[in-house]
Amino acid sequence: MPEVLVPTARWARWLANFSASHGEFSLEVADGALLGTAGDGSRFAARLPFSLGYDGAATADELAAAAVAPPAWGVLLVRKGGFAVARVEQGVVVASKTGQRHVQGRTKAGGQSQQRFARRRANQARDAYEAAADHAARVLGDVGVAVAGGDRTAVAEVLADRRLGGIDVVGPWFAVPDPRRAVLDQVVRDAQALVVDVENAATAPG
Secondary structure (H helix, E strand, O other): OOEEEEOHHHHHHHHHHHHHHHOOEEEEEEOOEEEEEEOOOOEEEEEOHHHOOOOOOOOHHHHHHHOOOOOEEEEEEEEOOEEEEEEEEOOEEEEEEEEEOOOOOOOOOOHHHHHHHHHHHHHHHHHHHHHHHHHHHHHHOOOOEEEEEEOHHHHHHHHOOHHHOOOEEEEEEEOOOOOOHHHHHHHHHHOOOEEEEEEOOOOOOO
């Protein structure tokens, strides 16, 4: 199913557009999500942010009202050579840091030159991950929940630091480009949105 992030402020408009495209729909709650089924067979599953389960009433308003972020949570974005981290409290970024470290690209050289290059590149990546972990430990502090994105291997390397062992990474995953400040700010907004999986029926228009 295609996944879209819908801010609660736009939830009513999103549902109106879904209805305009697929007809009236019914709602039910199952598997921790609000499920909608339209007359043409198209469906959606709307879930709360931060991997929270929903077991409230089968209404759009109740789901939106339940989309409440934890009092304090974090964002960790890492790619080779770059990172961004933020601590969010009551919807406001109270601490953050972005940074870049040089990590060489791949080479077409062979033999010993390639081996030396690979070792140097691995060392640069390790130094970059250690720097990201240092800043993450300082910025996130005692945060217990965080969303993450970037390169999965890079994020795993940073989270392997024992100082970050108490952080529970929740969905969705953010496949972001180089994690600069503008990207970090967008993820902070997107992380608080409803996560909606959509399955259009084969006969649905468009």
